[in-house]
Amino acid sequence: MLSSVFRKTIWDRRRGYVWWIVGMVAITGITVAFWPTLQRDAAVISELLENLPEGMMSLFGAEDAGAFLTGPGYVNSRVFASVGSFIAIFFAISMGTAAIAGEEDKRTMDVLLANPIPRHQVVLESFAAMAALTAVLAAAVWVTLLLANPLVDIGLSFAGITAASFGMILLALSFGTLALMIGALTGKRSLTIGVASGTTIATFFINGLAPLIDSIKWTQKLTRSLCLQPAICAV
């Protein structure tokens, strides 16, 4: 197993990773499981949502209360535009940080680079490991939704689930790569986590609030290109 930087990076995750998967499946599963209840009380919830400030709806990836009450809109809002994507993003950030900043922080970089491997190889293999494990995390969402879809009759399409799950990988890798880059530039672990997480949260708010505020509306072109609301992009 310990035959390359790529494999070692995955090996490093062998204990914690299963819990990321469990968490992701649980969030997705629980969200979908609530769908029938939500539908039964649709009238009440609809009224509740109508009274919410516009910004709140926008933040959680629903254009209006109506979108939230469709199956795809609900899953998008609860999984892809919020908690689920956050899990994927923070997982990718943790791997992107560990790659260089973590290695520097633990002072193991010297002894690693004393081996005859080029520095770019360490970066590329760390990135590949991050991409692989992030993809599997998104695949867990994909499988959960594919299995749950017919059970609760939530009306998701195969193409929609697939596209949104794939979008989740790209979204998470954007921020994971940002962390990898900051880590490579600074070598400082807490700074890397702070800036990458801060950027994630700022992007989330800017993207959510941009439709409501004229002066920052243009930023949506940027944030949307990150596909922060992948299901809306896709479904």
Add this chain to the structure above:
Amino acid sequence: MTPAIRTNNLTKYYADIRGVENLDLEVATGEVFGFLGPNGAGKSTTIRVLLDFIRPTTGSAEVFGLATTADSIEIHRRVGYLPGELALYDRMTGDELLRYFGALRDVTDLSEARRVAEVLDLDLTRTIRSYSSGNRQKLGLAQAFLHRPELLILDEPTNGLDPLIQQAFYGLVNEVRAEGRTMFLSSHVLPEVERIADRVGIIRGGNLVTVASVADLKAKAVHRLELRFGETVAASTFEDVAGVRSVTVGDGGRVIDLQVEGSVDAAIKTAARHELVNLISHEGDLEEAFLAFYAAPGEEQRAQ
């Protein structure tokens, strides 16, 4: 013959802070070279330039004739390295670390590393997290020896090793020498370098003070003798004795501290004429032993 290591006017500054200045060093293949200096003198800076972890501000360095900045991968292939501030992957076992680094070097035969671990009495089945600092150091040495490199660059190799294990390490050094391989090791402990190196370079304040064979240095080494007498002894008793450089009297004339250069023979014979209760011989450390000799005249006071 191409030297194993050569630095040409090597200077490294970290922003405004001095690392090393105008260092010209040459280590021949097949020799064991001790790089001696107090902490912060620039030993690790020099070593890290050799491995291309940091780049010279001016000047250059070569290993086996290869420029450190251009051919670091090839250099790494031929060099085994122990960092001064060693950190290893806590969650691996010793054996896993050796397998990982072996794989990165395309070395599947780990017998040499395992042999070194055994010589140093290290249990490779335990996780690194559970290792004492001495055990980590042993593993650091084992991974440096792993691929039987032509050149071993070891930064403070005996750090944290207990005396018995240090002896075992000296045995490994002798093997390296006997096989005609080269070793460059740094230390701040004079007796150690004296014992294992062929030649010594002394660095202080970022400058190479002198390079000399161990035999030459031994002749000048300074010991501190602490003599406790059962009677009062006058300082003047020792003042003209061969090798004695300074005499300090304490406890009303019952304790005498001597700085002795070279052989202590004459000093001991003089002391033995009085009722000697106890004798402690301190191996001269770097500051005491060398800096007084090699310091610039203006700095002599501070060195002492």
